[in-house]
Amino acid sequence: MPAARPLLRKQPCNGARIQIRTAKTYIRPPNRFEKMVIDAKVQHPILFPFLLIGCFGSVSMLLVMAYNEYKKDKLHTTDYPIEVEERLRLALHYTHIQPDPETSAKYFMQAIQKAEEAGMDPFKPDALGIRIRFSQMMENFGHVKSAIEILDGVTKDVEQKLAEIDEERAANTGKPSEEExxxxxxxxxxxxQTKVKVASLYESDYMQDRQTAKKILSEAVGLVVKETQDAQTTGFTDDNSAGMTAGEIAAMLSQxxxxxxxxxxxxNALQVYMLTLQPLRASCNGTRSCKEAQVLSNIAATMDQALKKPDAKINGRPATKSSLTxxxxxxxxxxxxxxATTxxxxxxxxxxxxxLALLSAQMTRADLLLESGDKDKSREAFSSLLPTLREKNLTPLVQVAEEGLKRASS
Structure with a gap:
């Protein structure tokens, strides 16, 4: 009898149920930003669309603002004609960005020429400003003489125009208009202001011509006096025909x-310093200032220096022992x-x-005490000053204080 054959059951095929995931169908885990968006969408289904609209609006607004700024830079935004502005921009570029005095001077000259061709009024602030900037460029590059020549030209032209205006006013009996x-x-x-600047340039280390500086600055002060009503009796105020403020007048007088x-x-220095105090205090609305302390210190130092001269005079008379005291x-x-002001x-x-005003005043005080014969107080003053002077590395003043201390201790 043949052996029984084992029953073989056909196994069901599960191939159709097997899901094959390829790289294209596999879904990666969301990153942090995507998860945040999904959570916001699920948790706030109503607010989420408004959030999207708000974000889109903000981005659009930023784009509009950026485009507006871009167009603004491209547009002509100054009072200069476009051909003048182009040269002036190049001149300033070669002054500050890519320093080249010769190239900068060339473009400044072209800007001045184009301004004349465009019919700009040469006496308006815009046109005068080109020449002022030209002189500043020359000064920055160390060409002080050229800067002075440019400013002298400005002064000469403006003074000539002023003379013409004054002649017309003298011939016309009517009241000048506000515009005039x-x-x-x-x-x-x-x-x-131009004369004051020229005086500063003559006084600078480049020129060191204080006599010329003094002459030109005196002319500027004379103009202020002339244009101020009763300057000798009422002093200097903002109420003057030159348009100078009390602070500007004080700075000029101090210089x-x-x-x-x-x-x-x-x-003369003492007289001018005294005149400086009134407009200086007026410019500060009566409050005490560092500049006032500086002027007061300068008055004391100048008096001390004048009294040391062999031919010292006090109120126009030769000094005596009692008058010196x-x-x-x-x-x-x-x-x-x-x-006290500091x-x-x-x-x-x-x-x-x-x-500096405080140190100067303290030095002057110590020296005056020594000259007056009060060696104890003078020695005390010089001794208290020396640590501060050494700390600030003011070598010349340290030497003066040490010499004063030596004299006071002898």
Whole structure:
């Protein structure tokens, strides 16, 4: 009997059920940003569309703003004619971005020429400003003489125009219009400011011509005096035909006083320093300032220097022992005022001017005490000053203080 054959059951084929996932059909896990978007969509189904709209609107607004700024840079936005502006931009580029004085000067000259061809009024601030910037460029590159020549040309042209205006006003009995007054005031202001700048250039280390600087600055001060009503009695104020503010007048007078003091004209320096105080205080609305402390300190130092001269004069008369004593006492008072002023200046307003004014006043005070014969107080003053002077590395003043201390200790 044949052996029984095992029953073989046909296994069901599961091939149709097997899912084959290829690289194209495999879904990767969402990244952090996608997960955040999905969560927002699920958790806030109503607010999510508004969020999308808001984001789209913000991006659109940023694009519009960026395009607007781009177009603004491309548009002509100054008062200069386009051909003048192009040359001026190039001149400034070769002044600050890619320094080249010769190329910058070439474009400044072209800008001035194009301004004339375009019919720009040469006495308006825009046209004058090109020439002023030209001189500044020359100064920045060390060509001080050329800068002075440019400013002298500006001054000459403006003064000639002022003379023509004054002649017309003298011939016309009618009252000048506000526009005419404004034009004359602007030209006067330009003349004064240009003269002050030229004086500063002559006084600089490049030129070191203080006599010429003093002459030109005196002319500027004379113009302010001429255009101020009753300047001798009421002093200097903002109410002047030159359009100068009290602060600007004070700065000019202080510079004039410094020139007199450094050229040995202490009497004139003191007079000018005294005149400086009134407009300076007016410009600060009566509050004490570092600049006031500086002027007070300069008054004391100038008096001290004048009293040391062999032929010292006090009020136009030869100094005597008693007058010297009284004058030194007055100078000490000015030094004390300077020190007191620095003490009451608001902390937020204090600057290097305050520090230098304080040191100068303290040095002058110590020297005046020594000259007055009070060696103990003088020695104490010099001793207290030396650490500060050494800390600030003010070598010349350290030497003066050490010499004073040596004399006070002898």
């Amino acid at each position: 007054e404004a034009t004359r005031r602007q030209l006067l202001r330009a003349t004064i 004039m006083g410094d020139l007199y003091a450094t050229t040995g004209e202490e009497a 009284a004058a030194r006492k007055a100078a000490l008072n000015w030094a004390d005022q300077a020190i 003490d009451v200046v608001n902390p937020e307003d204090r600057d290097d001017i305050c520090e």
